[in-house]
Amino acid sequence: MASWQWFHRLGSPRWFYEKTGGWLPWLTAVALVLLVLGTVWGLAFSPEDFKQGNSYRIIYIHVPAAFLALAGYYIMAVCGAVGLIWRMKLAFMVMKSAAPIGAGLTFVSLVTGAIWGKPTWGTWWAWDARITSMLILFFLYLGIMALQSAFQNREAADKASAILALVGTVxxxxxxxxxxxxxxxxxxxxxxxTSAPTIHASMLYPLLTMVVAFYVFYAVVLLLYTRHEILRRESRTGWVRELIAKEGGL
Amino acid sequence: MHPVRRQRLLLVLFIVVFSSVAIGLMAYALRANINLFYPPSQIVSGEAPVNTRIRAGGCVRPGSVERSKTTLETRFSLTDGVVDFPVVYSGILPDLFAEGEAAVVNGSLNKERVFVATEVLAKHDEEYMPPEVAEAMSQSGGDHDETCGGMAYGS
Incomplete structure (x- = not known):
């Protein structure tokens, strides 16, 4: 049983809250630097596309947002599974926090895709498999958020939304x-x-910078949401009361 | 692992696997309806219905675009590299519509099996490059405008 101890300690909200407090300023700084670097590089210094001209530059927002919308869903679903199996409170808190961030990123990728689609395809929207399944992802995120607030009982809300998150992984x-x-x-x-990217290196590097920037940005926002959720749910425990007394709040 | 947790783990796996199988089977059964458009092979073989609003897609065959001198009418052929069918469209084409590029047309087949389009959408490919690189590629014998890349529409 000893081998599982680290895993259970990871599930302690207090441990998580205290650990991540030190990481946040660093992660925020890295996210800001990478976002500024990727944006300026992508919008000002990378060349125009031979067919689309400047309108392709929306890729620097669209692709990273879509990547994180998908990756964030797996984070949410895995946390839901861990919460269901090990009854880990922290996992459910991370799951709940991942939903609004994922919904926001999905919305950003749908909107930027539509803005790009109008001049490129000639239409804002098509009911094709990619766009429709992305819309379903948006509704899945909204469904998790709705389930979280639909139950009075916290445990029931967490279990129901974890099951929806797991079903949605397909x-x-x-x-x-x-x-x-x-x-x-x-x-x-x-x-x-599996194969080489079909984008020229001069456009690829700012794109990869933006993808990494979005991953770090996602981590920062997820930590902020989760820490807020920890304080809310643990507000009656001794360590949170102590913390509030120390900060001089309330 | 504790037996209770093992049981919960199996339950979680059960939920994921069976919901995936169920949705996978649904998607498989509806696969023809999930396709946004009919490929050229299905238009030519007669699988696509006549006089019904449908969408079709393919590569605009190089050299097939004819623009009317007096009206907005444009005629072109969509191909998958093996078979092709004629399209006629009256209206403004999207900027990225070009010979050797993929397009999706919305409209219906008439009795002569000519596709009368009411809307033409340009289907962009996944390639991005600066104009100088595209220029260099076409000079060194790269066939960038000749085909629609690795397009496979089941012919």
């Missing part, structure tokens, strides 16, 4: 592979796991 590979499985208006992936 949508992630569907979104990812939709452009290969079906005929869609959306083009296939430019950044591929």
């Amino acid at each position: 949508n992630i590979p569907i979104i990812y592979k939709s452009v290969d499985w079906w005929y869609t208006l959306h083009q296939p992936a430019t950044l591929k796991l």
